[in-house]
Amino acid sequence: MRSILAVLLENEAGALSRVVGLFAQRNYNIESLTVAPTEDPTLSRLTLTTSGDENKITQIRKQLDKLVEVVRVVDLCESPHVERELLLIKVSAQGDARQEVKRSADIFRGQIVDVTAQTYTIQLVGPSAKLDAFVKAVEDSGVDATILEVVRTGVSGLGRGDHVLSL
């Protein structure tokens, strides 16, 4: 079971290390982690993706909740939610592959944010699965296209509709 945990955390030195430490200490895996302050400067919001059976996810949530600096935890996957991740990819493309890569970027609604005679740097936003599919499409663009570099931000998300995670 995949789970996207949204966590409100006191924006204090050391708080993040407790969250990360908890995962290491209890042998829970972190697939991705994003964190930044919120509109309230005393709070950080963290989005963490992990996986495990239901018992494990419940334990992870309870253990997170137990950390003194954790204010709230919700599993976004429990209700409709919006999930986004940003990808930057640098591709070396020559000849026909150049057109092919550009076409793929268009299909996936990616934006070319930098270009040289040999390379494209493309930005893409969407759910993780869409990003995976795009990377796969570029890989398959032909012999003259090579992926040079990929960087992803990890998932951020929030609940749809009236669902609000706040104090």
Add this chain to the structure above:
Amino acid sequence: MAEMLSGGDMLIRALQDEGVEYIFGYPGGSALHIYDAIFRQQKIEHILVRHEQAATHMADGYARSTGDPGVVLVTSGPGATNAITGIATAYMDSIPMVVISGQVPRDLIGTDAFQETDMVGISRPVVKHSFMVRDAAEIPAVVKKAFHIATTGRPGPVVIDVPKDTTDPSATYAYEYPSEVNLRSYKPAFAGDRTQVNRVVQALLSAKRPVFYVGGGVIQADAEEPLRALVKASRGPVASTLMGLGAYPGSDEQSLGMLGMHGTYEANMAMHEADLILALGARFDDRVTNDPNKFSPKATIVHLDVDPASVDKIISSDIALVGDAQWVLNTFWEAYQEQESLRDDAARQKQQQDMEQWWQQIAQWRSAHGLNHNLEPKKDQSILPQLAVQTLYRVTEGEAFVTSDVGQHQMFAAQYYHFDEPRRWINSGGLGTMGFGLPSAMGVQMGNPDAVVACVTGEGSFMMNMQELSTCLQYGLPIKIINLNNQALGMVKQWQDMQYGGRHSQSTYSDSLPDFKTLAEAFGHVGIRVSDAMELDAAMEEAFSEKYKNRLVFVDVWVDPHEHVYPMAIKGGAMSDMILSKPQEAAS
């Protein structure tokens, strides 16, 4: 007008305002401003230990026996790292403790300065929470929060790391101790859910084979009274964890003694056959459940715990009660009386019959394989360690505070000393820390100056913190140390006998042990040595005699080195799978 104080003075003043009686500690460079503040006041007594690990165990013993948080002060670097074992020990058993560690000045943090270690980082996995003082002005608030967090909810150790420059005497601040704390991110459960409690009452009233499975949480919450009332009224048996001994009187006939790996036959059988298990302040430790998949197949499981993360962690419960054990058990007891009084006679009679059958079954287990508490010394035979504990129990009339270390002696103490009151049995259950016994006994004695305090230890464990004999002399602590000397790391040796074909890899050292009697004397204490079973009584009587009331007495009891602790759970089995004797062990 608020008083103007330096950071160091504020720290000590805050501890005074928190009602702290003792600080257990050891000085060093980063803590010297704080030590100077201690020197210039009289309210708090500082106990100078000989090793920082001992300071933490002392604070721990003080906390376990009094219910008040223990306070530790150490310097940075090695002082802080030496404290880690004791912090982890307290963490595993949920003991309230505040540990203040000196740190290098703020501008040196991160430079690998002399005696710098990342204390907040090193201690992180074994603390309930920690603070690094970033600004001297926040010291009173940090102390307040630390005590609040350490003592509420599921208690635990809290570290305050204090950079030296924040305690500098040259800068002063307006001191005010906050009267309350409000942490939006920390709201421990207190009141439980009444509907859940009512369901539990119904379950108990209709149970045929209930067992109260009682853990240290009941003691922590001072919830023994409603527990005892419930047990008496419902006539259910009580099986106690290692940590729960004393919550219900051990000498009462409804007590089945300890359960688990070395629990009594009747306690483990009752757990296995029960139709209702009331787990109260207990956490289904693997030393209790044996294989969780085979745990108590017929029982409805009720789990009371203050920590929601403990519930459904190992064994999923049918009814969960998250909340303070005192609140929940008081509510439980009230609801029980109410609903019991509404029962008709037929229902009452029916249950009485069921309970009679249950007790008959338990009596059978007891008489078949129960522990023999009437051991007799035999002429020309070595002393059985069990007999030594039984003698201690008799001589102290069951009223001593008993601390212990880790090993066979610890299990014998738990099995053969019946604790009738909570907070009398002090041992490291969760972490199993050898070296805990003596320093924790010292903390117990400081917190209970008039009490009889015995430390049942093994020569291996004792040697892990024996330097504290010197501290005992300094503060006149009249502890009685009962050293069950089997000249070996007995528990390790037992496992090697049972699981490694008797290959005693690194578990014996009989040629190189000190003469403990003269060792004790060298430290200025009384030493007694006894190896003849017929002289055991006299030796124990002498140790606890009026003559030595104010002296530390070390009784070196040479016990039978071949003895094993039984029952012993069969690995991977159910709670009912136990080895009960050497012949059975040999046959299996």
